[in-house]
Amino acid sequence: MIEVRIQKRLEPFELNVDVSCRYPVTALFGPSGSGKTTLLQIVSGLMRPDEGEIRVDGEVLYSSSAGVDVPPECRRIGTVFQDSLLFPHFTVERNLCFGFELTPPPDRRFTFEQVVDLLQLGALLDRRPATLSGGERQRVALGRAILMSPRLLLMDEPLASLDARLKERIMPYLRHIRSDLEIPILYVSHSVSEILQLTGQVIVLEQGEVLAHGDFFDIVHQPGVLHVAEAHGFENVLQVEVVRSDEHSGSTVVRFGEQELKVPLCDRPPGSRVFIGLRANDLILSRTRPQGLSVRNAIFGRIESLPEGRGTQLVTIDVGKRIVAEVTREAVEELGLMVGDPVVCLIKTHSIRVGGDVE
Amino acid sequence: MLTANEWEVVQLSVKVALWCVVVSLPPGIALGWLLARCTFRGRLLLDGLCHLPLVLPPVVTGYVLLLLFGRRGVFGPALETVGIDLAFTWKAAVLSSAVVGFPLMLRAIRLAVESVDPRLEGVARTLGAGRARVFATVTLPLAAPGVLAGSLLTFARSLGEFGATITFASNIQGETRTIPAAVYTFLNQPDGEAAAARLAILSICLSLGALLASEWMARRLRRREV
Numbered sequence: 001m002i003e004v005r006i007q008k009r010l011e012p013f014e015l016n017v018d019v020s021c022r023y024p025v026t027a028l029f030g031p032s033g034s035g036k037t038t039l040l041q042i043v044s045g046l047m048r049p050d051e052g053e054i055r056v057d058g059e060v061l062y063s064s065s066a067g068v069d070v071p072p073e074c075r076r077i078g079t080v081f082q083d084s085l086l087f088p089h090f091t092v093e094r095n096l097c098f099g100f101e102l103t104p105p106p107d108r109r110f111t112f113e114q115v116v117d118l119l120q121l122g123a124l125l126d127r128r129p130a131t132l133s134g135g136e137r138q139r140v141a142l143g144r145a146i147l148m149s150p151r152l153l154l155m156d157e158p159l160a161s162l163d164a165r166l167k168e169r170i171m172p173y174l175r176h177i178r179s180d181l182e183i184p185i186l187y188v189s190h191s192v193s194e195i196l197q198l199t200g201q202v203i204v205l206e207q208g209e210v211l212a213h214g215d216f217f218d219i220v221h222q223p224g225v226l227h228v229a230e231a232h233g234f235e236n237v238l239q240v241e242v243v244r245s246d247e248h249s250g251s252t253v254v255r256f257g258e259q260e261l262k263v264p265l266c267d268r269p270p271g272s273r274v275f276i277g278l279r280a281n282d283l284i285l286s287r288t289r290p291q292g293l294s295v296r297n298a299i300f301g302r303i304e305s306l307p308e309g310r311g312t313q314l315v316t317i318d319v320g321k322r323i324v325a326e327v328t329r330e331a332v333e334e335l336g337l338m339v340g341d342p343v344v345c346l347i348k349t350h351s352i353r354v355g356g357d358v359e
Numbered sequence: 360m361l362t363a364n365e366w367e368v369v370q371l372s373v374k375v376a377l378w379c380v381v382v383s384l385p386p387g388i389a390l391g392w393l394l395a396r397c398t399f400r401g402r403l404l405l406d407g408l409c410h411l412p413l414v415l416p417p418v419v420t421g422y423v424l425l426l427l428f429g430r431r432g433v434f435g436p437a438l439e440t441v442g443i444d445l446a447f448t449w450k451a452a453v454l455s456s457a458v459v460g461f462p463l464m465l466r467a468i469r470l471a472v473e474s475v476d477p478r479l480e481g482v483a484r485t486l487g488a489g490r491a492r493v494f495a496t497v498t499l500p501l502a503a504p505g506v507l508a509g510s511l512l513t514f515a516r517s518l519g520e521f522g523a524t525i526t527f528a529s530n531i532q533g534e535t536r537t538i539p540a541a542v543y544t545f546l547n548q549p550d551g552e553a554a555a556a557r558l559a560i561l562s563i564c565l566s567l568g569a570l571l572a573s574e575w576m577a578r579r580l581r582r583r584e585v
Contacts, residue, residue: 046481072484079485085478089500098496099486148486 002026002152002184006042006052006062015039015049015208021186024178025199027216028188035208036188040154043186044079045072056152076107078145078183082157084137086129092140093125099148109149110181118180119143119173135166142173146181153177153185159194168355171197192216193235193277197355217322220307220314234280234314236323239358242268251296251349257320262296263352275355282351283325285315286344287335297347303339306332317343361561364532365541365554369561371449372537376517378453380510383464387509391468392494396477412523413462421455421526428454429527451528452535456520460513467512467577471505472498508576515569518562538562 003020015035028036041047042062043054051064056077061070078099086095100112116122119139129137138158145153158174159167171194177183178198189195195202196216204211204225212219219225240254240261251262254276263276289298301319308314313332315325325345337343361369394406412420427433429446438445445451475498483493499506521539528535530544542558545551
């Protein structure tokens with residue numbers, strides 16, 4: 001349980017946050033310069049707020065009224081940043097051991113070998129950070145933070161500097177940390193699809209204020225939240241099960257709930273579970289299943305809400321899971337779409353992105 | 360090649376220059392870190408005072424040292440009661456060249472500390488290292504090339520120090536007569552020109568070597584930044 005109630009004057013606004021989160025992963029979401037990174041710095045102890053209180057699992061780390069300010073080295077809060085910030089003068093092994101050796105043995109929750117195995121760092125131990133690739137660096141940074149047995153991990157866009165393929169490869173490690181190591185995570189990101197692969201719990205920050213806090217699909221209706229999510233192209237993320245692959249037609253059939261989808265050919269065996277991404281503006285809505293179209297996928301659902309985007313109309317649809325479609329306002333008017341109406345979502349196979357494996 | 364007399368001069372110069380580096384390093388590192396990492400009242404004034412010997416005539420620096428640490432100076436009697444007598448000893452030569460060379464040392468260390476990403480220090484702290492440990496394991500090792508470059512520069516500057524030394528430490532053979540003072544003395548003797556030339560050549564070689572080494576270290580530091 002993380003409880004943060006702080007104020008900090010910044011230029012050009014004031015960071016004013018009062019939240020408590022009890023979920024394994026809470027995502028901090030918001031435009032650049034909304035105060036996300038500052039908030040992480042304050043929680044880690046590297047920056048002092050003007051006033052307020054910070055508690056983790058009931059322990060007071062900062063309290064302006066009680067005069068408590070635990071220094072960062074005593075907070076046991078791990079950090080992972082976009083640029084991994086490895087110590088350039090140490091080998092990978094010494095980087096990993098830096099926090100581990102400073103953690104008293106009774107407080108250590110993981111062994112060195114355990115973390116090296118989990119993140120597959122064995123082959124890198126003697127290398128210098130300058131010789132590592134971006135993905136390798138982030139894995140080392142993750143390992144270094146985990147090895148100090150933190151009670152909370154702060155991640156500031158840990159995948160932002162990686163290309164899409166590398167992101168998919170690091171994501172399973174993050175899910176491992178969340179599910180197997182049981183370290184709570186505060187996760188800053190711009191990317192809705194990245195966040196939704198880890199958690200549904202989101203805190204939306206804008207101009208230093210908490211705009212919304214809660215389950216992403218519950219708060220996505222709010223106008224302020226949507227334009228933040230839209231800014232980077234809203235992408236739905238679904239967990240699906242591979243049914244069969246057909247090399248001849250170049251597609252793989254996947255199932256979620258009762259419905260089936262054709263996605264670009266992927267090499268996973270039937271029965272394996274993967275994430276897929278559907279961009280909100282790649283979805284086409286129809287009242288009925290049309291004939292004579294090249295589109296391979298039609299999924300059926302019911303309209304849940306019609307929040308307004310910036311210049312566009314967003315439609316949240318229950319298709320067994322909630323997804324968001326982005327269409328024009330005229331389209332909604334012409335089709336006469338109302339909350340509760342049944343609707344067909346059409347998706348081209350090749351606009352679907354197949355992501356990483358679900359553990 | 361060198362006479363015993365000249366050899367003694369060279370040895371003394373190197374000894375004074377080495378000690379000059381040794382006594383400048385601790386305050387150089389402390390003040391370099393302070394000026395690079397901390398904001399406080401009077402920072403500009405402290406910065407100015409530390410750099411003053413760079414622009415002050417060395418003779419004036421020597422005179423100020425004499426007023427402060429001479430036998431009849433402000434701190435002279437106090438130092439004498441604890442058994443330290445600086446004026447007109449090789450230690451006075453060390454002190455005067457250290458004061459004159461200090462701005463070079465300070466500037467190099469300060470730039471080196473500024474080139475260390477403060478976020479690396481922040482990460483080290485969240486990993487459980489206190490301020491002192493962060494300084495010893497992250498800041499100082501990463502700034503080391505700059506510290507070494509500053510030391511070499513100070514060493515070279517000390518070899519060439521004349522004005523402050525001759526004012527504060529005088530020109531006593533075997534005690535405070537360093538290479539520049541010796542060259543000056545030889546030039547004032549009717550048959551000293553050959554000795555002066557030999558020492559001058561040696562002085563050029565020593566100083567050039569130290570400068571090149573210093574520049575090489577500074578380059579290494581810059582390369583790592585990019």
